[in-house]
Amino acid sequence: MPADRTTKVVTRLFGTAGSSSIEVAMKHGAYSRLATALGMTPAAIVDEVKKSNLRGRGGAGFPTGTKWSFIPKGADTVYLVCNADESEPGTCKDRELIFWDPHLLIEGMILSSYALGCKHAYIYIRGEMMREVAVLQAAVDEAYQKGFLGQEMRSAVGTFKMDLTVHRGAGAYICGEETSLLNSLEGRRGWPRLKPPFPAVKGLFGKPTIVNNVETLMNIPWIVEHGGAKFAELGVGKSGGTRMVCMSGHLNKPGVFEMPIGITFRQMIDEVCGGVPGGRKVKAVIPGGSSMPPLDIDELDVPIEFDALMSDPRIKPVMVRPGQVFELAPGRPLRTMAGSGGIVVMDDSTDIVAVTARIMRFYAHESCGQCTPCREGTGWLARVCTRLANGAGRLEDLELLSSISYGIAGNTICPLGEAAAWPMMGFLTKFRADFERAAATGEANHKAGRVPAAAHTHGGAH
Numbered sequence: 001m002p003a004d005r006t007t008k009v010v011t012r013l014f015g016t017a018g019s020s021s022i023e024v025a026m027k028h029g030a031y032s033r034l035a036t037a038l039g040m041t042p043a044a045i046v047d048e049v050k051k052s053n054l055r056g057r058g059g060a061g062f063p064t065g066t067k068w069s070f071i072p073k074g075a076d077t078v079y080l081v082c083n084a085d086e087s088e089p090g091t092c093k094d095r096e097l098i099f100w101d102p103h104l105l106i107e108g109m110i111l112s113s114y115a116l117g118c119k120h121a122y123i124y125i126r127g128e129m130m131r132e133v134a135v136l137q138a139a140v141d142e143a144y145q146k147g148f149l150g151q152e153m154r155s156a157v158g159t160f161k162m163d164l165t166v167h168r169g170a171g172a173y174i175c176g177e178e179t180s181l182l183n184s185l186e187g188r189r190g191w192p193r194l195k196p197p198f199p200a201v202k203g204l205f206g207k208p209t210i211v212n213n214v215e216t217l218m219n220i221p222w223i224v225e226h227g228g229a230k231f232a233e234l235g236v237g238k239s240g241g242t243r244m245v246c247m248s249g250h251l252n253k254p255g256v257f258e259m260p261i262g263i264t265f266r267q268m269i270d271e272v273c274g275g276v277p278g279g280r281k282v283k284a285v286i287p288g289g290s291s292m293p294p295l296d297i298d299e300l301d302v303p304i305e306f307d308a309l310m311s312d313p314r315i316k317p318v319m320v321r322p323g324q325v326f327e328l329a330p331g332r333p334l335r336t337m338a339g340s341g342g343i344v345v346m347d348d349s350t351d352i353v354a355v356t357a358r359i360m361r362f363y364a365h366e367s368c369g370q371c372t373p374c375r376e377g378t379g380w381l382a383r384v385c386t387r388l389a390n391g392a393g394r395l396e397d398l399e400l401l402s403s404i405s406y407g408i409a410g411n412t413i414c415p416l417g418e419a420a421a422w423p424m425m426g427f428l429t430k431f432r433a434d435f436e437r438a439a440a441t442g443e444a445n446h447k448a449g450r451v452p453a454a455a456h457t458h459g460g461a462h
């Protein structure tokens with residue numbers, strides 16, 4: 001049966017008093033799926049996850065069961081790492097999931113570890129999440145005391161025992177990228193690694209490793225309990241289950257919601273979040289964290305589902321510049337992506353050029369600096385966009401922004417370069433008139449000698 005707005009897979013305990021304690025969580029079924037899973041073979045669990053159409057909730061939407069099956073057969077040591085770095089602007093679901101139901105995450109990690117043959121799993125959590133770190137560590141300690149962690153349990157293939165370590169990051173956006181996260185976990189500088197090899201083949205300490213998002217792993221107990229096919233039925237097409245959506249910006253009732261994956265942006269804004277304050281119109285919507293190209297007001301009847309956002313023809317393709325479509329592969333235009341579920345709504349009073357400049361400054365600041373197109377390009381985008389927003393731009397800046405973005409995309413070690421280039425081209429495509437107006441203001445200011453020197457450089461990252 002498809003999910004409706006009351007279906008709760010990962011938020012069942014939201015609002016329940018004491019939900020993070022093991023006693024309360026167990027009263028609501030925590031750890032009850034262990035017996036079922038341990039009675040199955042690990043391969044049978046991987047099959048159920050494949051059937052479930054569960055797709056990664058960390059950003060890329062990659063099918064989880066397929067990723068799991070990349071672990072080489074017979075690997076002696078396998079690691080599972082939960083990505084709880086949650087740094088993408090607009091995204092604030094993992095911290096809520098951890099706060100309200102840490103035992104669902106721990107149970108999901110035990111079930112996943114058994115399926116993957118992992119004996120030591122890690123949770124890499126963003127260091128600033130003090131509240132969630134405390135809740136999570138207390139829950140892990142309780143799971144050890146109850147014997148769900150650190151003790152032998154009987155299984156269909158012998159016995160199973162695992163350890164779980166919570167590791168705090170120091171709070172860098174780039175450490176959410178999986179290979180950077182692994183370097184940071186190993187005690188190295190949080191710089192992304194070149195892929196291949198992918199972590200499933202050579203990851204943490206050089207061993208096969210699966211990195212999964214918090215929400216992804218919290219769906220596993222439901223899949224074990226109800227079966228992969230039922231989970232697939234909750235969703236739409238090739239996207240199983242429900243989706244956590246983080247609604248922020250110009251909304252009467254912003255918040256974090258678990259929703260059917262087929263709900264549209266318009267329904268989310270009008271029906272779930274009570275519309276835009278003051279009855280204003282929507283101007284732009286960031287569909288999945290600030291690294292995703294925006295939607296405009298005519299594109300809001302598309303569902304929040306992964307494939308729809310990539311291929312629905314109602315979403316206009318992103319253009320490098322007028323007349324040149326940006327293609328991910330020949331014949332495959334970039335529209336947008338569901339990303340991390342962070343939806344940011346902007347009303348028609350929003351200064352789009354200023355917003356874009358702010359986003360560019362974020363990526364320039366967070367670039368690890370390892371590769372030139374990203375290190376130099378994001379800073380350049382930030383400076384040019386900022387001078388446009390400050391009334392110090394030039395007409396030729398629009399073409400400059402296009403060519404810098406095009407030079408970054410596809411030419412970097414990790415996707416942070418695209419995280420800046422895609423929204424830059426997306427905002428330019430859909431709100432070109434705003435950029436042209438800003439450039440015309442800049443030209444007029446230059447002519448009248450009204451541009452202070454500082455306006456040219458303010459906001460540069462390096």
Ligand SMILES: Cc1cc2nc3c(=O)[nH]c(=O)nc-3n(C[C@H](O)[C@H](O)[C@H](O)COP(=O)(O)O)c2cc1C
Nearest residue numbers: 056057058083085086087176177178212213216415
């Ligand atoms: C710059 C950057 C930042 C990222 N930050 C996060 C993050 O905070 N949390 C997350 O789960 N995934 C993040 N990702 C995606 C991870 O690299 C990885 O794809 C994900 O953790 C895999 O889990 P999933 O398959 O369950 O989605 C980021 C990726 C990039 C390129």
Ligand code: SF4
Nearest residue numbers: 368370371374412414
């Ligand atoms: S793309 Fe940017 S963040 Fe990623 S490795 Fe290169 S410089 Fe670092």
